Amino acid sequence: xxxxxxxxxxxxxxxxxxxxxxxxxxxxxxxxxxxxxxxxxxxxxxxxxxxxxxxxxxxxxxxxxxxxxxxxxxxxxxxxxxxxxxxxxxxxxxxxxxxxxxxxxxxxxxxxxxxxxxxxxxxxxxxxxxxxxxxxxxxxxxxxxxxxxxxxxxxxxxxxxxxxxxxxxxxxxxxxxxxxxxxxxxxxxxxxxxxxxxxxxxxxxxxxxxxxxxxxxxxxxxxxxxxxxxxxxxxxxxxxxxxxxxxxxxxxxxxxxxxxxxxxxxxxxxxxxxxxxxxxxxxxxxxxxxxxxxxxxxxxxxxxxxxxxxxxxxxxxxxxxxxxxxxxxxxxxxxxxxxxxxxxx
Numbered sequence: 359x360x361x362x363x364x365x366x367x368x369x370x371x372x373x374x375x376x377x378x379x380x381x382x383x384x385x386x387x388x389x390x391x392x393x394x395x396x397x398x399x400x401x402x403x404x405x406x407x408x409x410x411x412x413x414x415x416x417x418x419x420x421x422x423x424x425x426x427x428x429x430x431x432x433x434x435x436x437x438x439x440x441x442x443x444x445x446x447x448x449x450x451x452x453x454x455x456x457x458x459x460x461x462x463x464x465x466x467x468x469x470x471x472x473x474x475x476x477x478x479x480x481x482x483x484x485x486x487x488x489x490x491x492x493x494x495x496x497x498x499x500x501x502x503x504x505x506x507x508x509x510x511x512x513x514x515x516x517x518x519x520x521x522x523x524x525x526x527x528x529x530x531x532x533x534x535x536x537x538x539x540x541x542x543x544x545x546x547x548x549x550x551x552x553x554x555x556x557x558x559x560x561x562x563x564x565x566x567x568x569x570x571x572x573x574x575x576x577x578x579x580x581x582x583x584x585x586x587x588x589x590x591x592x593x594x595x596x597x598x599x600x601x602x603x604x605x606x607x608x609x610x611x612x613x614x615x616x617x618x619x620x621x622x623x624x625x626x627x628x629x630x631x632x633x634x635x636x637x638x639x640x641x642x643x644x645x646x647x648x649x650x651x652x653x654x655x656x657x658x659x660x661x662x663x664x665x666x667x668x669x670x671x672x673x674x675x676x677x678x679x680x681x682x683x684x685x686x687x688x689x690x691x692x693x694x695x696x697x698x699x700x701x702x703x
Contacts, residue, residue, distance in 0.1 A: 419451050422458055426497050434580035446490045459504055463511045466491060470512070485515035524650040525550075529639045533630075536637035540599040542629060545611060547595045549644060551588040552576075553651030553669055556623050556644035562610040564600065569593055578670040586668065652677065 375398045382391055426447075427440050435443070453472070454465050466488075473484050488509070495507035525533075530550060537543045549559065558576040567574040573587045588596075605612060609620035626644060634642025648669065655665050666677040 418457060422498060422503060423447055423451075423494070425501075426494050429497060434582070436579065436581075439579075443490055446487055447494055450487055450491060458498065461495075461508055463508045466508055466512055470515070481515050488512055488515055522649060523641065523646070524653050525639075525646060529637075530650075532637040532639055533633055533642070536633045539614065540595065540602055541611060541614065542633065544592070544595040544599040545626065545629075546633075546647075547592040548588060549647035550651065551592040552586040553648045553655075554586055555579075555648065555670075556626055559644070560609075560611065560621055560623055560626060563608045564610050565608070567596065567610060569597055576670075580672075582670065584667070584670045 379391065379395055379398070382394060386394070423444065427444055430443060431440055450469055450473070451461075453469050454461055456465060470484055470488055470491075473479055473487055479487075492507070492509040492512065495504065495509040498504045499507045530546075533546055534543060537546065545559070548554070549556075552574070554576050555578065558578060561577055562574060566576070572589065572593050573585050575583055576586055577583055603612070603618075605618040607618045607620065611621040611626075612618040613621055613625065630642045630644060634640065652665055652669060655668070656662060660668075662674060662677060666674050669677060671677045
């Protein structure tokens with residue numbers, strides 16, 4: 359039970375004890391009744407001490423967690439990330455029910471092994487929990503709140519790597535053909551050409567786009583700005599869309615209904631799914647454009663470091679996860695290698 363649950367149970371138990379003493383008055387002597395009362399009060403005092411101890415653990419954990427989240431906010435983590443960190447830490451640490459300084463590696467292992475049972479979570483989600491716990495306890499160690507992080511010994515949880523699909527050229531053409539307005543054409547081409555995140559797309563303002571240089575400035579994760587580039591076709595569709603606009607909204611993309619307002623993430627997702635259904639393209643979602651760009655860029659010889667900069671990734675490992683190596687390129691490279699080997703004297 360939660361702390362409030364324990365306190366409610368404590369209150370109910372005291373009421374039951376008083377009711378028992380009242381009913382026993384007519385059956386036992388005053389001496390026996392006095393002894394029974396002392397026994398009951400002693401046992402209840404023990405329960406009260408346990409409840410207070412649990413309450414102190416919760417207060418201590420909450421205090422450290424808020425400080426940790428404040429540090430992450432200063433580092434540039436978005437409000438969405440902070441909420442995810444808080445929810446994950448709260449769920450994991452409540453299951454352990456120990457003071458921070460007493461949590462061991464075994465406690466963390468047990469918590470992680472039991473996490474999927476109540477949360478229907480896969481190995482990737484559990485490893486995210488491990489990563490957040492590791493970050494939290496490393497911070498506690500750096501701030502001298504604990505001597506050594508118990509998460510150090512917890513290894514990365516292996517998960518099955520699945521090859522995620524990308525859009526084919528035919529599918530991209532089908533999606534653009536399914537568009538019935540200039541705005542949707544501009545959105546699909548901008549996502550395809552830049553590989554920007556959906557959140558970055560809806561946050562764009564008109565002033566962020568330079569049509570002459572075919573580039574725009576996006577605000578990525580950690581409030582970091584970067585420049586992304588688009589092709590001539592995207593420039594054409596963006597220009598056509600902006601010329602037909604008659605509103606004064608600063609946002610680059612607006613709703614089709616009046617009065618015009620900034621298009622939201624959910625609006626883009628719904629529109630893309632609708633276009634996918636119309637075009638006969640399965641599993642249409644914004645992030646797939648990003649993965650497609652990364653895959654094609656690497657397949658055409660762009661250095662992975664440049665792809666990393668284009669996508670705005672802090673770590674190159676993240677870029678490698680997005681950019682699936684095209685199997686056709688592997689086959690062609692192997693054939694060229696075989697020809698070289700055969701031609702050698």
